[in-house]
Amino acid sequence: MAAYDRGPEGGEHVEVVEVGPRDGLQNEARVLSVEDRIELIDRAVAAGVRRIEAVSFVNPKRVPQMAGAEEIMAGVGRAPGVSHIGLVLNRRGLERAVAAGVSEVNVAVPATDGFCVRNQGCTVEEMLETLADIDRDLEGTGIPLSVTVSTAFGCPFDGEVPAERVVDVVRRIADTSAVEVALADTIGVGVPHQVSELLAAVGEVAGERALRCHFHNTRNTGYANALAAVVAGVRVLDSSLGGFGGCPFAPAATGNIATEDLLYMLHRSGWHTGVSLSGAAALGEWMGQRLDKQPPAYLGRAGAFPS
Known part of the structure; x- marks a missing residue:
């Protein structure tokens, strides 16, 4: 099948949620300026992204890469139909997110106490209680969770x-x-068979909620897992421009699956995303220049086919 820049018109749609401005940057040694992060977000939107994890409302002393969330939300363009997602982990973060005018709130709830205690300072049960509090506080705001x-x-x-x-x-x-509920392979250990089985099990209790998947390519299974998820019926996938990002508790992690590499796979397989492959590849290279690193993504090196 011919490679289309945004996928074949008429092909079934897969939504790509761009997480580069948050998950892609939170573990990088070089901290991008507020101005650079605003440019990244706005250029991603110009390339066709319609949902983007723009900011994280965590303590900037703990995660300096995420400082300036309010300034970023005040500076980004607000195009119709574009959702700027803010990550929150507690009620204080929610207060900041609502005041900053995020389009959507995302809360991370680990499946394990070991990770939850080290990453968020509480048990899974305590985080679920916090989620319930956040849900109540969101009532009446019109902001989806x-x-x-x-x-x-x-x-x-x-x-x-x-x-x-x-x-x-x-x-x-x-x-x-x-x-919406997203299943995240935070340290990149999943394999396609596991993806299929877990999605089937979760689908029985998720009700009418959309299922989304978030994969890392730490062990070179991220794209196979993404394809398995789509084949299983998932129509929302996270990815990061350039393939940047990763978990501080996953040594030698290679980052999230790269947006441009994911787009190439989806478009060549007959799905439509509405996101420009060439635009995403150019942004991945731009991020590499700003971070002074070679992007983990392959498409920027090999190029699309046909060229």
Whole structure:
């Protein structure tokens, strides 16, 4: 099938959520300026991205790469139909996100206590209670809630994560107003068979909520996992321009699956995304220049086919 810049017209749509401005940058040694991050977000929107994880409302002393969230939200363009997502982990973060005017709130709830305690300073049960508080506080704001279940495929501290554990967490999330549940392979250990099985199990308790997947390519299975998710019926995938990003608890991690590499796979396979492959590749290279690093993505090196 011929490669189209945004995927074949008439092809079934797969939504790509760009997480580069948050997950892609949060572990980088070089901190991008507020101005650079605004440019990154606005250029991603110009390339066709319609949902973008723009900012994180965490303590800037703990994560200096995410400082300036309010300034970024004040500076980005607000094109119709574009959702700027803000990550929050507690009620204080939610207050900041609502005041800053985010389009959507995303809350991360790990599936394991080992990761939750080290990353968020609480147990999974405590984080679920915080999620319930955030859900109540969002009532009446008109801001939709999405929830990401991190370490859904494996944990750097607790090891293998039984599917039943993830299902239990999703069942609790289903008690909230969340419109979408994302399963995240935080440290890049999942394989396609696991993706298919976990999605089937979670789908039984998620109700009418959309399912989304977030993969890392740490062990070179990220794109195979993304394809397995789409074949299983998932129509929303996270990715990061240039393939930047990763988890501080995953040594030698190679980052998120790259937006441009994901687009190439999806477009050549007959799906439509509405995102420009050439625009994404150029932005991945731009990020590499700003971070003074070679992007992990391959498309910027090899080029599209046909060229």
